Amino acid sequence: xxxxxxxxxxxxxxxxxxxxxxxxxxxxxxxxxxxxxxxxxxxxxxxxxxxxxxxxxxxxxxxxxxxxxxxxxxxxxxxxxxxxxxxxxxxxxxxxxxxxxxxxxxxxxxxxxxxxxxxxxxxxxxxxxxxxxxxxxxxxxxxxxxxxxxxxxxxxxxxxxxxxxxxxxxxxxxxxxxxxxxxxxxxxxxxxxxxxxxxxxxxxxxxxxxxxxxxxxxxxxxxxxxxxxxxxxxxxxxxxxxxxxxxxxxxxxxxxxxxxxxxxxxxxxxxxxxxxxxxxxxxxxxxxxxxxxxxxxxxxxxxxxxxxxxxxxxxxxxxxxxxxxxxxxxxxxxxxxxxxxxxxxxxxxxxxxxxxxxxxxxxxxxxxxxxxxxxxxxxxxxxxxxxxxxxxxxxxxxxxxxxxxxxx
Numbered sequence: 001x002x003x004x005x006x007x008x009x010x011x012x013x014x015x016x017x018x019x020x021x022x023x024x025x026x027x028x029x030x031x032x033x034x035x036x037x038x039x040x041x042x043x044x045x046x047x048x049x050x051x052x053x054x055x056x057x058x059x060x061x062x063x064x065x066x067x068x069x070x071x072x073x074x075x076x077x078x079x080x081x082x083x084x085x086x087x088x089x090x091x092x093x094x095x096x097x098x099x100x101x102x103x104x105x106x107x108x109x110x111x112x113x114x115x116x117x118x119x120x121x122x123x124x125x126x127x128x129x130x131x132x133x134x135x136x137x138x139x140x141x142x143x144x145x146x147x148x149x150x151x152x153x154x155x156x157x158x159x160x161x162x163x164x165x166x167x168x169x170x171x172x173x174x175x176x177x178x179x180x181x182x183x184x185x186x187x188x189x190x191x192x193x194x195x196x197x198x199x200x201x202x203x204x205x206x207x208x209x210x211x212x213x214x215x216x217x218x219x220x221x222x223x224x225x226x227x228x229x230x231x232x233x234x235x236x237x238x239x240x241x242x243x244x245x246x247x248x249x250x251x252x253x254x255x256x257x258x259x260x261x262x263x264x265x266x267x268x269x270x271x272x273x274x275x276x277x278x279x280x281x282x283x284x285x286x287x288x289x290x291x292x293x294x295x296x297x298x299x300x301x302x303x304x305x306x307x308x309x310x311x312x313x314x315x316x317x318x319x320x321x322x323x324x325x326x327x328x329x330x331x332x333x334x335x336x337x338x339x340x341x342x343x344x345x346x347x348x349x350x351x352x353x354x355x356x357x358x359x360x361x362x363x364x365x366x367x368x369x370x371x372x373x374x375x376x377x378x379x380x381x382x383x384x385x386x387x388x389x390x391x392x393x394x395x396x397x398x399x400x401x402x403x404x405x406x407x408x
Contacts, residue, residue, distance in 0.1 A: 008063050010048075010056040016066055017042055020091070025062035030055030033148035033199060038062075039379070043091040047098035053105075054148070089130055089389040090382050093138050096127060097152050100184065104152070107188045108222030117228070121180040124156060128163045131389060133313040133329050135160040137382055140284060140314030141326065145275060151187050151194035154270055159183035161266040161308065168303035169262070179259050182236035186263065189218035201278045213249045216241055236260045240267060261300055265291060269304065283368050284308070284315050311337055311358075316369040316377070321345055321362050324369050324377065328385045334359065340385045342377060349377055353384055 010017075010027060017023065020041050027036040035056055042048050087095065103120055106113060128135045139157035146153070159180045166176045187194060193211055197204060204212065220238045228234060239260035242248035248256075248264075256264070272287040282290075288305055295301035308330075311317055315327045322345035329338035336359035343349050356363040 006060040007057040008060050010051055010058060013058060013063055016063070016070075017048070019043065019045070019048075020087075024066045025058045027051060027056050027058055029148045030057075031148070033195070034146050035148055036146075037379075040094075041091065043087060043095045044098065046102060047095060050098045050101045088383070089127075089134055089386075090138075092127060092130075093134075093156075096123060096156060097149060099123075100152055100156065101149075104185075104188050104191060106226070107185065108225045110226055112227040114227045114229075117181060117185065117223075117226075118177075121159070121177060121184055124159050124184065125163055125176065125180055128160050131386075132160075132164055134382065134386060134389065136164075136308060136312050136330075137314040137328070137385075139270060140273060140312050141316075141380055141382070142274070142281075147199040147277070148195050150198040150274070151191040154194070154274065155184050155187060157270045158186075158263070158266045161270060161304070162262055164307035165262055165266060165300070165304045168307045169258075169299065175259070178230070178232050178236065179262060181230075181233050182240065182259065182263055183266065185223055185233075186219060186237050186240050186267070187215060188222050190215045197276075198274075199277045217250050232257075232259065236263055240264050258300070261298075262304075265295060265300055265304055268294070269308075280371075284312050285310055285368060309337060310335055311365055311368075313337070316342075316374055316380075317358075317365045318367050318369055318373070319356060319358065319362075320364045320366050321356075322347060323356070323363075324349075324373055325356055325358075325363075326380055326385060328355075331359070336364070339363070339365075342380065343373075347373060347376075 013025075016025075020043060022039045022041055023036055024038065026034060026038045029035050035051060035054065036042070042051070100120060103113070103116060107117075139160060142153075162179045162183050163176055166179050171179075190211060193208065193215075197208065216238045220234045223234060223237065235257060236259040238250075239253070239256040240263040242251065242253050242256040242260060242264070244254055244256070244261075246252050246254045269287050269291050272282040272290065273284055275281040288308065288310065292301045292305065311327050313327050313329065317325055317327060317339065319325050319339070319341070321341075323341040324343040324347055325339035325341045327337045327339050331337050336357070339356045339358055341350070341354045341356055358365045
């Protein structure tokens with residue numbers, strides 16, 4: 001029988017946490033679900049507050065080990081203060097998860113959240129605009145199974161894909177804003193249910209299915225209760241599971257708007273490439289093929305395929321050279337993206353990362369990496385492939401390593 005780890009409240013180890021620096025232990029929520037993996041940073045005081053709100057704790061065994069190491073090194077590190085650095089783009093994405101967590105908890109309980117929700121959507125659009133490939137990398141390459149945060153990260157990833165798809169369709173800024181607002185709020189009535197379903201190793205119960213089918217209308221009502229009166233925003237939330245053949249829910253209507261159809265397609269694609277406790281993630285190539293078939297090659301499906309590509313950023317692939325590589329940039333033209341090798345020609349993981357242009361015959365993609373190849377790889381941090389991309393110049397500094405510099 002596996003021993004149950006002794007819990008130490010996160011608040012009791014605040015002295016071991018420095019904002020912006022890698023955590024020396026993993027952090028779990030009250031249900032023992034992963035919130036932050038070892039090596040991930042806490043990037044803001046707001047994030048720390050939301051971790052405490054979720055009953056965050058760490059394993060005593062890890063705390064004891066960290067304290068022993070620090071005591072042993074005490075003489076050499078005494079008096080040293082970490083230098084300041086600004087938030088990187090990757091920090092900003094993580095920060096957005098926790099800002100959204102704090103905001104979504106208030107929806108349906110406070111009467112006027114319109115300005116805050118609209119500002120949240122604008123921040124997500126700005127993050128996508130800062131580097132669309134990083135936005136896709138975050139959505140595709142998820143090494144930590146943070147099921148407790150599934151609903152939050154899923155909505156952010158759906159919003160990112162929706163933004164890129166809407167622009168491929170030639171939509172104006174106002175329409176993309178509406179889509180983003182709907183993507184972020186489509187599931188506000190099922191935040192905890194989605195976390196439960198993600199880690200559940202059995203099919204949904206009858207009650208869970210009822211909640212799933214009613215969530216579009218319940219989410220829209222929560223938005224109305226929080227001061228949202230935008231009819232297009234509300235209709236997009238209400239109709240994001242409707243289908244053109246009338247087989248969707250909750251109303252079974254055939255006349256869903258293009259906004260709702262894009263949201264539905266992005267929702268399905270992102271759900272399919274996300275791992276669950278009861279199934280692995282679908283390969284992006286399989287997910288996009290299924291989407292194309294379901295949409296019968298519609299302009300929406302075509303635009304989404306153009307937005308993400310067959311091999312999107314974050315996908316792990318095999319090259320003709322024998323190397324395993326991570327896709328980093330979509331191609332400016334054509335289907336051959338840029339990638340970065342993470343193994344040698346024999347498939348053995350390496351520390352050195354080399355850029356590969358898959359348009360070159362030697363480095364052409366021959367297919368996705370196999371499950372065994374993926375298992376052999378270390379955790380693939382985005383900084384390894386993109387460098388430390390700065391966030392906004394107005395960002396406050398956080399304690400950390402040296403100031404971030406562009407990757408060039």
